[in-house]
Amino acid sequence: MGFFEEIAIPTDRLDFPALAAGDGPIVVCWHGFPDHPASFGPLAERLVAAGRRVVVPFLRGHHPSTLDRLPFGDGLTLAADAAAVNAALSDEPLDVIGHDIGAGVAGRLAAIRPDLVRRFITMSVPPPAALRTIFDDPAQQQRFFYLFLFQLPGVAESLLNDTLIAYLWRTWSPGLEVPQYVRDMYADPALRANALRLYRANFDRTLHDPALADLARISEKPASIPMLVLAGAEDGCITPDKYADAATGLAPGSRVEIVADAGHFLQLDRPDEVAALALDWLR
16 A cells, blocks of 8 residues: 555454554554545654554454454454554554544543553544533434444445445545545445444444453443544534533543544544644654
């Protein structure tokens, strides 16, 4: 993928394919939907220039080598994956950045395994304290139409296509076109089925790994580590007003920053500003 090399991270859960670049202290980044690790490229370039190594794993089920390795799609499965990746990459706690679904990965990881996380940043999804009331707003329910659409067997499989993905990108980050690498990634029906599985796990508990059930007691609580929360001022998926109470219940020292002139994919819209905020926080 140009700037990146593709690597595999052997863990006790899975061999995770990932994109990586640079040398120095590791920053692990987790992508979201409908997205690809390569979208971290512009941000990674700036982090690498500042002396960091950036590792961006593919979410389970989102790479040809793991298409058949998604028996469960719950958030705890992804958080346990992230814990395994951090433990495999270093004996020391690592910095973590999560975008969209990856924001949930980072937040749950820090909640269940704070010993594996040094500093962390979430982007484009409010933290748990603000998410509790997000569905109270009918306008936000309308923006989340895809989440409900994805629960409909047959209909979702037909409508999760290139046209819908392009629409989501244009709507969520006005003026930003969906990259070809995202189009290519989601052209695979098996991968689209896995993406739907992640969303269906929000409502279908048969898609939750029973072996991880005990962690649910702490996974949705605020992490004990301070969190930097970034959001785009022009985000058409989750609007900036939804972050008004974002700091409620977060660890002392947490901060919320609304990035001007940025949409949902703020790491692509405003990589200089996001990199400056990230480097300051991780420093």
